[in-house]
Amino acid sequence: MMMSSQTQFRHLKMQVQRKLAETLQLAENHFQRKFPIPTISYDLRGVKAGVAYLQKNEIKFNRTLLLENSDEFIRQVVPHELAHLIVYQVFGRVKPHGQEWQAAMTQLFNLPADTCHQFDVESVQGKMFAYQCECQTHYLTIRRHNRIQRNKIAYLCRKCQGKLVFHSEKS
Helix, strand or coil: CCCCHHHHHHHHHHHHHHHHHHHHHHHHHHHCCCCCCCEEECECCCCCCEEEECCCCEEEEEHHHHHHCHHHHHHHHHHHHHHHHHHHHHHCCCCCCCHHHHHHHHHHCCCCCCCCCCCCCCCCCCCEEEEECCCCEEEEEHHHHHHHHCCCCCCECCCCCCECEEEEEEC
C-alpha cells in the first residue's frame, strides 16, 4: 500500500529527528559536553539540501530533496549540517568545510566529508540560463541571470577568468 506524501513526510521527519539525536549523542560523548538541540525546518528551496544557521542553532532542510533521496539525505545531509553547528559551538568561526568540520564528519560521525550532495536537482532547480566564457558553458539561476541583466554584477569563470556572456534560456 502506498503512503500519502504527507504520511511519508511525517515518517521522514521522525527519521531526521532520530538521526539528529543519534549524531548529537556522538558529539556529546566525544566532546564531553551537552549541545542544544537545533531548531529544524523544511522550507529550504533551490538546489541546496540543507543549510546550518550557526548563530541561531538552526538547520533548514529541502523538503523536496528529502522526499526524493530520503536514505542518503538522512545518512549524509543531516550529520553534515549538524557538524557545522557542533564545530561552530566548539571552535567558533572557522572555515565552513575546513579541517575541524572534516574531522567531525570523518572521525566523529564516520562519514565521508563531502561538501556537496550528488542528488538529481531537476525538480528543484527552476529555469536555468546558459552563459558562455572563453572555455565553457555555465548554467546560472534566474536570480543570477536577473542581476546580470540589471547591470548589477558580472560573473567570471573560475577557470579562464573570462566574463560570462548570456547565450540562451534552458527550461
